[in-house]
Amino acid sequence: MSTSVLHVENMTMQFGGVVAVNNLSMEIDEGEIVALIGPNGAGKTTAFNCITGVYQPTNGLISFYGEPMVCNHPQGKMKKNYGGKNADLYTSSHVLSPTPDKITYMGIARTFQNIRLWKSMTVFENVLTAKHMRAKQNVFSATFRTNRKEEARMRAEAEALLKEQGLWDVRDDVATSLPYGQQRRLEIARALATDPKLLLLDEPAAGMNPQETLELASFIHDIRDKYHLTVFLIEHHMDLVMNISDRIYVLDFGSLIAEGTPAEVQGNQRVIEAYLGVADDE
Amino acid sequence: MEHQLNRKKMSSGALITVIVTVILLVAVIVLENTMNANSMLFTVLKKAAVYSLVAVSLNLVNGFTGLFSLGQAGFMLLGAYTYGILTIPAEMRESVYYIYQGSAINFSLQGLFQGLFGTAGVGGAIGLILGVLLAIILAGLVAAGFAYLIGLPVLRLKSDYLAIATLGFAEIIRAVFQWDKLGRVTNGANMLKGFPTFSSFNIKDASGAVAVRLSAFMPLLIAALCIFVIILLINSSYGRAFKAIREDEIAAEAMGINLAKHKQMSFCISSFFSGVAGALFAMFAATVQARSFTSAMTYEILLIVVIGGIGSVSGSVLASFLYIFCSEWWLRFLDSGALPFGNISVPFFRNGFRMVVFSVIIMIIVLFFRRGIMGTNEFSDLINQTRRKAKTKKEAAE
Numbered sequence: 001m002s003t004s005v006l007h008v009e010n011m012t013m014q015f016g017g018v019v020a021v022n023n024l025s026m027e028i029d030e031g032e033i034v035a036l037i038g039p040n041g042a043g044k045t046t047a048f049n050c051i052t053g054v055y056q057p058t059n060g061l062i063s064f065y066g067e068p069m070v071c072n073h074p075q076g077k078m079k080k081n082y083g084g085k086n087a088d089l090y091t092s093s094h095v096l097s098p099t100p101d102k103i104t105y106m107g108i109a110r111t112f113q114n115i116r117l118w119k120s121m122t123v124f125e126n127v128l129t130a131k132h133m134r135a136k137q138n139v140f141s142a143t144f145r146t147n148r149k150e151e152a153r154m155r156a157e158a159e160a161l162l163k164e165q166g167l168w169d170v171r172d173d174v175a176t177s178l179p180y181g182q183q184r185r186l187e188i189a190r191a192l193a194t195d196p197k198l199l200l201l202d203e204p205a206a207g208m209n210p211q212e213t214l215e216l217a218s219f220i221h222d223i224r225d226k227y228h229l230t231v232f233l234i235e236h237h238m239d240l241v242m243n244i245s246d247r248i249y250v251l252d253f254g255s256l257i258a259e260g261t262p263a264e265v266q267g268n269q270r271v272i273e274a275y276l277g278v279a280d281d282e
Numbered sequence: 283m284e285h286q287l288n289r290k291k292m293s294s295g296a297l298i299t300v301i302v303t304v305i306l307l308v309a310v311i312v313l314e315n316t317m318n319a320n321s322m323l324f325t326v327l328k329k330a331a332v333y334s335l336v337a338v339s340l341n342l343v344n345g346f347t348g349l350f351s352l353g354q355a356g357f358m359l360l361g362a363y364t365y366g367i368l369t370i371p372a373e374m375r376e377s378v379y380y381i382y383q384g385s386a387i388n389f390s391l392q393g394l395f396q397g398l399f400g401t402a403g404v405g406g407a408i409g410l411i412l413g414v415l416l417a418i419i420l421a422g423l424v425a426a427g428f429a430y431l432i433g434l435p436v437l438r439l440k441s442d443y444l445a446i447a448t449l450g451f452a453e454i455i456r457a458v459f460q461w462d463k464l465g466r467v468t469n470g471a472n473m474l475k476g477f478p479t480f481s482s483f484n485i486k487d488a489s490g491a492v493a494v495r496l497s498a499f500m501p502l503l504i505a506a507l508c509i510f511v512i513i514l515l516i517n518s519s520y521g522r523a524f525k526a527i528r529e530d531e532i533a534a535e536a537m538g539i540n541l542a543k544h545k546q547m548s549f550c551i552s553s554f555f556s557g558v559a560g561a562l563f564a565m566f567a568a569t570v571q572a573r574s575f576t577s578a579m580t581y582e583i584l585l586i587v588v589i590g591g592i593g594s595v596s597g598s599v600l601a602s603f604l605y606i607f608c609s610e611w612w613l614r615f616l617d618s619g620a621l622p623f624g625n626i627s628v629p630f631f632r633n634g635f636r637m638v639v640f641s642v643i644i645m646i647i648v649l650f651f652r653r654g655i656m657g658t659n660e661f662s663d664l665i666n667q668t669r670r671k672a673k674t675k676k677e678a679a680e
Contacts, residue, residue, distance in 0.1 A: 052536060104538035112536075118529035120658070121522075129522040133538030139547060142518035143511065151519065194538050 011060030012084035038251035109196035130193035295662030334602035348528030356452030361421035361560025425557025591654025
């Protein structure tokens with residue numbers, strides 16, 4: 001049996017009276033590529049934001065490599081208004097809510113649905129800055145340049161990453177001047193620069209043409225093998241999802257309605273009704 | 283080869299900028315010792331040096347980290363008072379603090395050092411310099427310490443709210459320093475005076491006459507060194523992290539940059555240098571009074587940063603010099619009622635007219651340079667660009 005990388009247990013995210021993610025439980029094992037699909041507004045990105053610490057889930061437990069990472073139970077006003085399940089399951093356990101940077105430090109990196117590059121910085125600086133987190137230096141050694149070795153290492157690694165992504169020739173261009181597909185690649189390169197163990201991709205193929213989508217599929221496979229990553233992605237391009245995923249989770253109205261291999265999910269009646277059937281119209 | 287590629291080499295533009303700065307500093311020493319020492323030039327140079335340091339430090343938080351802070355006058359006040367309180371000579375304290383029957387602190391830092399090295403000759407000079415430098419550094423540290431405490435709650439705020447909170451802090455600090463219960467330390471609403479000023483740096487011969495004048499060179503040197511350190515910081519890994527926070531906070535946090543820590547760091551470092559500038563301002567003005575560190579002072583500095591270009595150190599420095607030269611010197615004749623040449627009197631030139639013209643000039647600058655004089659460029663970038671252009675032109679010609 002392989003090691004569990006990400007373990008999500010009974011995760012509920014409630015905003016006011018709206019339950020965006022309802023009692024989601026899932027398991028991602030080392031080296032897998034797992035996809036999360038579902039119609040618009042199903043709560044996929046909210047689930048991502050809970051895992052990466054942008055939101056604190058209202059209830060539930062998230063573990064990373066077996067270690068509890070995020071844990072919460074309904075508190076204060078939410079106690080009365082809570083609309084999810086298992087309200088009492090975690091009341092006795094420790095509340096854990098690390099900030100996104102701490103979660104990234106543990107080894108979870110992400111990209112964004114709407115590209116969030118550092119706009120006026122160059123391609124090279126974008127990747128180099130993501131190396132900042134793991135650099136062994138302090139503000140004095142960095143200012144007075146006694147961290148030369150560390151700085152050189154960061155630059156060399158950023159250079160290697162960019163060369164590999166085919167972005168080395170445009171390294172001095174401002175990030176936003178790149179074509180859309182390259183910006184997506186740069187965002188992935190930047191996420192890889194934080195040395196993650198688990199990579200979360202939020203709609204990596206959004207806005208890409210079929211050719212680019214095809215390239216992306218082999219690209220995701222390549223980086224998974226090269227960096228020994230586990231990949232978890234949200235995607236609407238069904239050919240991409242069915243092509244690369246080992247397993248798929250399907251969300252609808254915040255609840256998990258199906259999980260399994262691509263073949264199993266494609267044959268699932270509820271999934272066809274809620275999501276895939278609609279996609280056929282395109 | 284690989285190794286060379288990875289190391290960021292100093293660009294020729296940066297090198298030229300450093301060389302030009304050094305030449306200008308040397309030129310100031312030469313001018314100072316040849317020209318009439320009472321010339322307006324040196325007064326405005328001193329003031330511009332102080333302002334350029336505050337402007338760059340404000341730019342570090344506002345322009346490079348994207349935190350809209352308006353507490354600069356407060357931090358300068360802390361620096362100025364720290365410097366003043368620690369360097370008023372023991373024998374003068376009685377007369378300075380006469381309203382409160384003497385000061386609570388009865389030593390001066392340079393006095394302590396002079397106790398070690400002697401008061402006369404070289405020993406006295408070393409004691410003075412060490413004491414003044416230590417006081418300047420402590421001025422920065424006190425400002426940074428306060429910034430840390432204020433930053434804990436305030437840096438959770440964003441944009442306008444942060445501006446209001448920091449502005450409020452500066453006003454509170456100003457009121458607290460005028461409180462007469464603290465009179466034995468701060469001298470209440472009265473001024474502190476008698477501490478070493480820039481002219482204390484002039485080298486005197488045995489008879490007490492000035493041999494080498496350094497009073498305009500020293501503030502410029504200190505400001506240049508501090509700005510150099512800030513430039514090093516901005517170009518380091520931490521500087522890149524600051525810029526990442528400015529560009530996109532959510533992405534910065536997702537890439538592992540601890541927002542609270544880095545914002546706090548930028549805020550404290552900026553305040554440190556504002557505190558140093560405050561000490562320099564005290565030396566420039568020769569007196570310290572809480573009344574002079576109003577919010578109008580912060581706006582003046584903010585105006586300099588905006589005119590120079592938010593996110594450009596060169597712009598802030600250039601704008602400080604232009605601003606101070608114009609407002610204090612070049613436009614003075616507008617107040618005097620006559621043109622600077624000939625003997626023509628102009629009827630509508632009267633007191634206050636200078637500020638009218640000055641405001642119009644600023645409006646014109648802001649209209650024509652929407653992103654400030656320098657935008658986000660630095661001198662070194664411009665030099666590199668021109669050189670690259672010249673090179674391609676030459677190649678095209680061949």
